[in-house]
Amino acid sequence: MKALPVRARASVSLLFALMGSTMGSWAARIPTVKAHVGLDDRHWGYASISSTAGSLLALVVVSSVIGRLGPRRLALTGAVVLLVDAPLAALSRGPLPLVAGLLVQGFAANLLSTPMNAQAVEVEKAYGRRIMASFHACFSVGMLAGGLAGAAAARAHVSPSAQLATTGTVLALLLARSAAWLPGDVVREAHERRPLRARLTPQLGLLGAVAFASSLAEGTCVQWSALYSSDALGRGAAAGATTYACFSATMTLTRACGDRVVHRVGRALYVRLSACVALAGILLALGPGTLPTAYAGFALAGVGLACIVPTVYGIAGSQPGMTPGEGISVATLGQWPAFLVGPLVVGGLAGAVGLRPALLLVAVAAVAVAALSLRLREPGTPVAQSRALQRA
Template sequence: MAGVEQVVTRTVAPPKMARLAVTAIFFANGALVANWFARVPDVKQGLGLSEGALSLGLFAMAVGALLSQPTAGWVIGKVGSLKVTAVMAIANCAALILPGFAPSLPLLMAALFLFGASNGALDVAMNAQAALVERRYARPIMSSFHAMWSVGGLIGAAIGALAVARGAGTGAHFLIAAVAGVAVMLVALRGLIPDGPATASGHEPAFALPTRALVPMGIVALCALICEGAIGDWGAIYLREGLGSAAGMAAAGYAVFALMMAGGRFAGDWLATRFGSGNVVRTGGGLVMAGIGLALVGSVPAVAIAGYGLVGAGVSCVFPLIMSAAARTPGVAPGVGIAAMATAGYTGFLLGAPLIGGMAEVITLRGALSVLMLFGLVILLLGTHVKGEALAPADATSG
């Protein structure tokens, strides 16, 4: 804790330094998560797990995240986002090591619970820090942080693929990745913005569920992440089994989706400034509808992949803009608002795969994926609620 105290007692970082620091944390977190996903098949094979047994481990990871996110919002309201970010950034790096050395399913579940919990809490805390930096800039910049998370994910996936190709053990791989992550985090933590307890209310609940002002945004976050999770889990399967594409073409589908999502996030701040957050979100809902329709209308894999690209562009800015708006909702502490949206979004991400899979058993995979158009419609209709207090110029110089 001495390192944390050292961070919080120094002078306030300049806005540019703070932005770079938060960007580095988003990037490192995206890379760490991607390194884990790249080695899931190796962990499964190493422990001799069935698909059902592996799903128990992944479920434990999800439970850890879902429990930690609302709690993190409450803790941030009490001690500030800097302390939570500092502790959880290091904890998340350390927790990555554990699955690589777990000798049994029960210990793997415990390891993944800790990894999921630390990652969920860090997600809330670093978004709260991002909201503080955004206030200092007095203009939308939240999407740029999430864009760098996507870039970190792409690079982390490439590193993971290289580790697999070189035959590196999962334990050694995760240990090296964790050490690199700690190095980045320790440098970045020095540039964060010190903050104290929230003052929006003196009675924030320990579990940050959406208030009336946040409910529409929570629904939009849920729908957007359902679409993102569904394409991630079922998009390649539809290309390969539904359209008969080659394995390489099927893999390219998600790559196009991810690249368009990263590109959309890099453009998101300019778009939000130019057209308003609500209009960008509503347009995103329309792109989701158009993209799903294009992907399912014919039998040409390249056309379907183009549709995935539209979906990626459509969902790209939705969640970052919701996080920004939630942090500026009147009467709601920023950490609590962000935690509520993170919980809603992550729930949607988890629901996407089983929802589509269950429906596919009844109405075919094409029919199940078509339901995503309805979620796009909900995003379009409720997108106007994605707003918050204006980023006033006075905030740019406040401490």
């Protein structure tokens, strides 16, 4: 029986790495795709809205059907569509095909995201200890690997579609080999299913708010940390890239080892402490206004923000009377607006008062996470059994 959870963990980890790798590869090839389509920055931004629309559509669909179809079926469908869509979208030579490709990409990514987190909760239950952050570490490693592969392909003058098709084929073969190891679907009967409205409990609403604030802070650091050092501090592109690398590296490393700390101190307290670390990090980065403190501050912010969302997913997926997918899908509905609101708010504030004061939004978000986490309640410790694994 011990071999089954290990295989299940490997297969779910592959889903996280697959999503990260595909997103990282796509991000690295955006300049080439943008040039091929012939869009300027403004029109590229307009086209990218279709990806956001696809993500929102997927969240609504997943929240409605995950109790009936189960996370395994949805995750596999999302993974396959994501792998197929990426090289096709990269072939776009006009705005309309690109918009369609990005719409499908956003839909597929969120069709995969919530179910694979639900699968991760099932594996965590089988292990009987906290392992949620390690799955998100696989996403981070996959995104780094995808970005490096994309950069290498660009230097070798390999077209984005060819590169994405090649990496997608490799990932598809690995997925085909490991799909049978995924936890089986625990599908609710019609009379057992809880409609979305009935799942909007105060605790899940609170978890959605924590995920929103944490994602707002994380997304702001991802999008603006490099610009802070390069532009606001005037230290150039290399310094900006190093600042982002400091944040990204500590995020990945903390996710790789964060489960031990979560297991020791408990999930609610861990979220609270992490928010305090993130707050200290961003204040260090912004306060003195020097390059060394920017490096150290964003690195510390990465430590603080790394495992908040994975921990929130773990709690949401352990709510009594709900399957993991039903709980996580509600939390992600609360989290999603952060990815739309963050860039708009920071961009607007930066234009009005400057980037350095605008980045205090991260501090505000960290304080919000710490305050909200005071009301978080632990559903209980993982149980070393899983109906989904028993059906795998």
